[in-house]
Amino acid sequence: MKFAVLVFPGLTCDLDMYHAIEETVKQDVEYVWHTEADQLDQFDAVLLPTGTSYGNYLRPGALAKSSPACKQLQAFAESGKLVLGVGNGFHILVEAGILPGGFLRNQSLKFRSARETVRVENNNTAFTKEYTQGQVLTLPVANEFGNYYADEQTVEELKNNNQIVFTYANENTDGSTEAIAGITNEKGNVLGMMPLPERAVEEIIGGTDGTALFQSIMNNRGEQHVN
């Protein structure tokens, strides 16, 4: 399986994502700079790391729309292949219209770097099959705009389609609508999440609760082959 870590200017945690693939599923992984993303379809999955794309100017993730890679990413997502965006990568997916909703400043008005308890609300996705339904994970978060917002109608749709994949289990510190921490698109091939699974793949860095997410992606691929 071939992974691309798609890097827009200002995304700073590309190395963490690259390392997580090497560490957990030991597959081919390449950095793809945003101006060189015209061959994206040669990859099986695209990973959008976190950071501060375009300085978070205008709105977090918004200016990524000015890059040709945005359209290439939209096409890749529409093709049904897997896309994972974490942190600022989630912002980009929302601003690109690939996932619904928007992001506001954290209720605390602080940049929060912490460990959160996160509940698996739907383990029947390509990204969460290796977790159990309702499992509570400990994952790092690091953001200033982690406050996910969706209006009532959107929340209704997310619930009806089982698109809410992760919620904050104990405290919804950032103030997200319905304590949402991660959602998929309707098809289920795109996941955006604020917690950072790539920072939780080794005991030495404080936990391995993110490992199963990358293993799920791998095993999902296996199932597709069988079918």
Next chain:
Amino acid sequence: MTKVTIYVTLRESVVDPQGIATTEALQKIGYEEVKSVRVGKLIELQLDGSEETIEARVNEMCKDLLINKVIEDYRFEIGEVASK
């Protein structure tokens, strides 16, 4: 040259954490009459184009990039760039 001033506000249904903190700060320093603060932003554009096309173009710009309609509302004014 035309100047367009775009006023961006958070949608009414959206909680504004900055506004809440600012309300509390104003009350703390003696402005108890303040009941609510909402913080928005102002975007100023200078652009070419005829009056008829500008309105449609600015609406498109808002939709394509400047505004996220999930969380924000906007309105704008069209005027002349003041000569120096």
